[in-house]
Amino acid sequence: MQWHPDLFQGDEKKAAEKKFIDIAAAKEVLTDPEKRQKFDNGEDPLDAEAQSHGGYTLIIKYLNQFGYMDKMPKNMSMTSPQMKSVVTDFQRFMGIEETGTLDKKTMDMMNEPRCGVADNLSLRTNRHYNMNSNRRHRRYTLQGSVWPKKNLTWKVTQYSTRDQLRGKDREVDRLMEYALHEWSKNSGLTFVHEKGDKKAMIEIGFKVKDHRDGNPFDGPGKTLAHAFFPQFGGTTHFDDHEQWTISGRPGVDLLSVAVHEFGHALGLGHSDNKDSLMYPTYAGKRTQLKKDDINGIEMLYGKRQQKDTTFLDTNERQKPNVKSVAPDLCSDFRIDAADCNALDECFFFRDDYIWRISDDTGIYPGYPKMISDIFPGIKGKVDSVVTDQNSGRTYIFKKNKVWVFNEPMKKAVRVDDTIENLIRGLETPYLDAATRWGFNGKIYFFRGDEYWRYEPERVSYPINRRYPKSIQSWKGLPDKVDAAMFWPKTGKTYFFKGSQYYRFNDISSSVDRANPPFPRDVTKWWLKCKTARLEDSNDINEIPECDHKNCNNYNESNDPNAKSFFRSVSNSFAKSVNKFLNLFKH
Ligand SMILES: [Ca+2]
Ligand SMILES: [Ca+2]
Ligand SMILES: [Zn+2]
Ligand SMILES: [Zn+2]
Structure with missing residues (x-):
């Protein structure tokens, strides 16, 4: 074990990088x-x-x-x-x-x-990157060390104490696994979560200020995280003074930073290619490796043999293909429920089936599946599904019953419980829809022309007695909606009814005014259905910069009208606005 972490401690680690x-x-x-x-x-x-x-x-x-x-x-x-x-x-x-x-x-x-990792490693190693050369292509750099084997272990040894991550150790574990998977799916590496007392090869911790590795953190902002290259042990640290977020709410996106840092822990330096995930500065939520990153990791560990597997796919046993028997959403769109979970994995539910929705709209490869493949024990049509971002738990409602899952593909932690029993103050024989509202992160339930607000952290009155209220406070929404979901991709909340959907504007507290207006057809604007090309519809006249060649490139994920307020202003400002408006809304 030439590069065992134990061999490099204290001063040697210190020598690797200097203070920021x-x-x-x-x-x-x-x-x-x-x-x-x-x-x-x-x-x-x-x-x-x-x-x-x-x-x-x-x-x-x-x-x-x-x-x-x-x-x-x-x-x-x-x-x-x-x-x-x-x-x-x-x-x-x-x-x-x-x-x-x-x-x-x-x-x-x-x-x-x-x-916090240096950009130019050549001054110390005298190789790999010559700052003065006129390189033809901007690309990745290699630090010079690699792990001697391809099966690596990892573990979080110190969790965050920040409010927004406290009590979410399970979600943080899952997020780290997800981030590591981003590298393994593009290389020959595999990662195993070390759960016992055994030391893991890549140890992950949330630290503040001086934490005894020679690279003190610096409070909020500036340096967000750092990681040691394989020869120095692969240890990965996150500055616990940052406003980490795992749910698409304002803050520093932990998953994006984790994917970047693990690149260092595996041997990559910084890339001078702005598109690369290994570019030194933080650029908001970016979690998928780019060509440059993939070239880099393949250079170190070789290509992966079998490509195109997803995180969920590798974590489940092979499930039978149900595509031929499941309804075709493109020819007949209607859903029972929709939800994005704590790791931004988004799903549509209908009858016995589940579709995962990809970030650029469209259906994920390998879907539909049976709902029970992802949520064991759930059979038949569900009424509504929602994930509580604070606990990471997914609630699945059917009639007056509810199931609770800590994470997908694991057994439910509450089975066939009643709504009244689990959610005090919510007395209803069924629900139409449930979602967290992007605006305040709270959970809302809808039925007919009424809605409730649910605050799980309030033990005695999780549902205020003032509810239910009239759905008319959600200006522009119809009653009896089919499904609702917060979509982290745009930071907006969506409502589905029949074959159409509504995008909700958090600031005006009404359905978004846009061209073309809402409701819009899901098959045209969301699912990239071949049978419903925008080109063939009148909608193209409404889209700015759309001519007959490129209008099919527009969809809900890149609609120029869909700029999210919270993505475009500073976090602290958005937070204070949020706090202020919260007093008056819903
Ligand atoms: Ca910092
Ligand atoms: Ca429903
Ligand atoms: Zn870095
Ligand atoms: Zn550190």
């Missing part, structure tokens, strides 16, 4: 208009003030931390040729204009939340 220094102070200095002006003129306004402000020093430390300078220079002027070349290297790697000066774009880039 907060550069906020530098930013502050540079936002001063007068100093800004001097910068833009190529002068060095900070030289004399380096002692008092520390701004220049922090920039130097950033460039040093991330591998652009070998060591801390004693007296390197901002305008020196060496400094210019270092800044140019940084700009080249990040793919911004190579001015050689600390212009606004460069400073903004230094303030982006990012991974």
Whole structure:
């Protein structure tokens, strides 16, 4: 075991990477208009003030931390040729204009939340990436070490203490498994969850500030996470001061960061290709490996023999193909229920069957399946399905009965319970639909022209006595909806009735006003049905930039009208708006 983690501890790990220094102070200095002006003129306004402000020093430390300078220079002027070349290297790697000066774009880039691993590893290893070469293609880098075997074990040794992840150890485990699977499905690697006391090869932890590995974290923002390369043990740490999210709500998407960090734990460095998941800065929710990442991992561990399996597929035994007997949603769309679970796996339910919906709309390969393949014990038509994002549990309702699953493909933890018994205050012989509302994360139940709000964390009155209320508060919604679901892809809540669907606007608290208007046909706008091409319909006249060649590229996942409010503003702002509006809505 040449690279056993135990062989590399303390100082050796410390030697692998250096400290990342907060550069906020530098930013502050540079936002001063007068100093800004001097910068833009190529002068060095900070030289004399380096002692008092520390701004220049922090920039130097950033460039040093991330591998652009070998060591801390004693007296390197901002305008020196060496400094210019270092800044140019940084700009080249990040793919911004190579001015050689600390212009606004460069400073903004230094303030982006990012991974704590250095970009340029060649200064330390003297190979693999030459910053000064004019490489023809932007692509992945390899650190230089690999795991000596292809069957690896992993374990979370320290869970998050953040409110939004507390008590969700099971979901976090499942998320890590999912993130590792993203790499194994594109390589010959397999990962086994080490559950006992045995040490795992890749150990995962949520840490804050100095956590004794030589790479202290830095509070909210800036460095989000880091991981050690195989030769240094593969340990992967997440900064527990970040607003981690696993449910598509505002915050830093844990799954996206985990996929990136595991790339390092497997031996990949950063890529200078902006599309790559291994690009150093955080770019929102991005969980699928790109061509560049796949090329990198294949270079290290070889190609996977059998491709195109999904996470759910590899976790279940082979199930019989039911496609020939299941209803065809394209020719006759109607569903009983819809739900996206804690890992953003989204499903439509109808009769005995279940369809998984892919991120770019359309039906996932291998579906439909029997509902009982995914939720053992569920037979026949269900009324509604909803996953509580706080507990990660999926509730399946049939008439006045309810089943509760901790996760797909495992046995239910509550079987055939009654609604009244499980959800105090909800007295109903059946439900039409259930969803969490993207706006506040709470669960809503619908029946006829009424609805209830459910807050599982309120033990004595999970359903306020003011409910049920009239569905008219959901402006534009019809009564007797078939199904409802929050779709993390767009961050919006959707309602289905017959062959049509409605998209709900959280801010106006009404059905979205859009072209073409809602309700829209599911087969045209969601399922990519061959028989219902947009080209053949009048809808194309309503879509901006749509001509007869490209209009079939439009669907609910990329509808230019569907920009989500919460995706486009800063998290803290969205949160405060959320809090404020919450007082008045529903
Ligand atoms: Ca941080
Ligand atoms: Ca229903
Ligand atoms: Zn990284
Ligand atoms: Zn660490």
